[in-house]
Amino acid sequence: MHHNLALITTIAAAFGLALVFGFIAARLRMPPLVGYLLAGVMIGPATPGFVADVGLAGQLAEIGVMLLMFGVGLHFSLDDLLAVKRIAIPGAIVQIAVATAMGMGLALYWGWTPGAALVFGLALSVASTVVLLRALEARGVLDSINGRIAVGWLVVEDLVMVLVLVLLPPLAGLLGGQSAGLAGAAAPHGIWATLGITFAKIVAFIALMLVVGTRLLPRLLWLVARTGSRELFTLCVIAAALGVAYGSAELFGVSFALGAFFAGMTIRGSEFSHRAAEESLPLRDAFAVLFFVSVGMLFDPQVLLDEPLRVLAVSVIILFGKTVAAVALVLAFRYPLNAALTVGASLAQIGEFSFILAGLGMSLDLLPAEGNSLILAGAIISIACNSLVFSAINPLQNWLRAHSALARRLEHGNDPTAELPMSTNQNLLAGQVVLVGYGRVGQRISQQLNEQGISHVVVEQNREQVERLRANNQLAVSGDATDPAVLIQAHIAHAALLVIAAPDAFDALKILEIARTLNPAIEAVLRTHSEEEAELLQREAAGMVFLGENELARGMAQHILARMGRTDNGNAVH
Numbered sequence: 420m421h422h423n424l425a426l427i428t429t430i431a432a433a434f435g436l437a438l439v440f441g442f443i444a445a446r447l448r449m450p451p452l453v454g455y456l457l458a459g460v461m462i463g464p465a466t467p468g469f470v471a472d473v474g475l476a477g478q479l480a481e482i483g484v485m486l487l488m489f490g491v492g493l494h495f496s497l498d499d500l501l502a503v504k505r506i507a508i509p510g511a512i513v514q515i516a517v518a519t520a521m522g523m524g525l526a527l528y529w530g531w532t533p534g535a536a537l538v539f540g541l542a543l544s545v546a547s548t549v550v551l552l553r554a555l556e557a558r559g560v561l562d563s564i565n566g567r568i569a570v571g572w573l574v575v576e577d578l579v580m581v582l583v584l585v586l587l588p589p590l591a592g593l594l595g596g597q598s599a600g601l602a603g604a605a606a607p608h609g610i611w612a613t614l615g616i617t618f619a620k621i622v623a624f625i626a627l628m629l630v631v632g633t634r635l636l637p638r639l640l641w642l643v644a645r646t647g648s649r650e651l652f653t654l655c656v657i658a659a660a661l662g663v664a665y666g667s668a669e670l671f672g673v674s675f676a677l678g679a680f681f682a683g684m685t686i687r688g689s690e691f692s693h694r695a696a697e698e699s700l701p702l703r704d705a706f707a708v709l710f711f712v713s714v715g716m717l718f719d720p721q722v723l724l725d726e727p728l729r730v731l732a733v734s735v736i737i738l739f740g741k742t743v744a745a746v747a748l749v750l751a752f753r754y755p756l757n758a759a760l761t762v763g764a765s766l767a768q769i770g771e772f773s774f775i776l777a778g779l780g781m782s783l784d785l786l787p788a789e790g791n792s793l794i795l796a797g798a799i800i801s802i803a804c805n806s807l808v809f810s811a812i813n814p815l816q817n818w819l820r821a822h823s824a825l826a827r828r829l830e831h832g833n834d835p836t837a838e839l840p841m842s843t844n845q846n847l848l849a850g851q852v853v854l855v856g857y858g859r860v861g862q863r864i865s866q867q868l869n870e871q872g873i874s875h876v877v878v879e880q881n882r883e884q885v886e887r888l889r890a891n892n893q894l895a896v897s898g899d900a901t902d903p904a905v906l907i908q909a910h911i912a913h914a915a916l917l918v919i920a921a922p923d924a925f926d927a928l929k930i931l932e933i934a935r936t937l938n939p940a941i942e943a944v945l946r947t948h949s950e951e952e953a954e955l956l957q958r959e960a961a962g963m964v965f966l967g968e969n970e971l972a973r974g975m976a977q978h979i980l981a982r983m984g985r986t987d988n989g990n991a992v993h
Contacts, residue, residue, distance in 0.1 A: 429471040432462050433712040450806035452711050456799055459715020473716050480713035483706025484549055484771060485679040489660035490703050491552055491570060492683020493696045500571050502883055506752045507571035514766065515579055517744040518544035521736050534594030535787060538780035541583055542794050543736055545576050547770020548676055549710050550802050554809050559923060564880040565761040572762060577677050578621065580772045585617045585672060587779060596785035624671035628681040636682065637689030644691055653698045659686065660699065717774065718799050722792040733797040738804060742767045754882060757899045760816055764808045768801035838908045839896060847874040847894065848910040854918045855900045855930060857884055860946060861920035876909045901929045906937060917943045924952035
């Protein structure tokens, strides 16, 4: 009967050891995921003692990837994706090319075949979506412009990897491996036919999700929500995520993760999207742990003893080579230093697509077993170090700003949107409102100010958004408001009011501190989602603080009192 308990024992051992080692890692002030990886190593086939079912763990981890990407899609609209397309598409393609070239060069130096070197380089070029999302969520920057650029970048990487996975089997013969797939694929017309079919499938999938999915899935959620059953609603959410992911993989050949992402993005238009995100959150967290455990199970520690220099070289490419390339690319697109460092840190790891690509390369006799071990070692090291890389962003950014004139010039000097045009009417820059953030709340505030003829300067990190505002004759500056230079360009010294429409309390305090240094008399208006953060802001004498729930309740109460013919003090409305 024990063979029937493989699933239970795998889950129990994975969660139990993940809890123990995760707790130890947290006590040592290390990221808990380091403990999850170590738990996987302990129950993997490379270490003595209990060995969990690797296949089952991998499937459970895949469910976690799907649920996590589904959750990202719930917070990532098509508009968000299109807003960063000018940097995400070319940036991802160039970064893949650069990272692949570095990996190929290293493999060719070791004496590998060109085919093996190509697969190895491609495996090092693509980052893990799971690791990225956990890192962005932990730091509360998933919904920021930097987070959207990073997520959009990885979506493009996933699409490229889908194409690679489809084309690699028919091209294997040309690369020195065993050809698979289409007969005669070595012929040019066979390759082009495969390429055309792949593109057609991807386009058909995206079109179907955007045209049909945006109507069908929100309608389905609405019908289920009308039943009043929380269990049915949760079931509907999970079924939509997994069902669309599986269907997209089977019918269109895209990855499970990409299918789940688009499922979430189509549901975002539903009024129940927030509830759907909350209902799926516990499962997303639980299965995400299994992903890290499954990665650890695949790792053979012996490679660290046998090939330490090669492991070090691979780790350097992942942690530093890819990061430097990504930072340079983002700066080349004239984005701020903070955005460049965030994207660079996001890509300083490899994950699930790398494992899939390595496995496919071995099955086609392209990649040697040593290559797979090195990829896994690089994944373990890079994932474990990723939290440390993210933690180094702010100190490195501050150091570069303080000690490098080049860094300051790269951040502001080459970007025309980082400062107001010389032709700006100076009368509009005295007693004006400085509005930080141009999201949904910021847009409504700006609209009201324009209707009342109140001069204001918008500070927004999204360069494309700033360009659109300037095209409509709106004063706007691109950049991170926590950088004093950005607020200086918004003429904060002569402003009458600072409005921070972004909900991050800690960034708000930084911005306010800088603003009051430059203009001690300035008044401030801030917003937050949390009562605790509201109390923190009020204790710091931040100014007028608006809490979303309070304002919603006040608006509803005023409407009710007006309908009932009363005011707040019980008198009749006049």
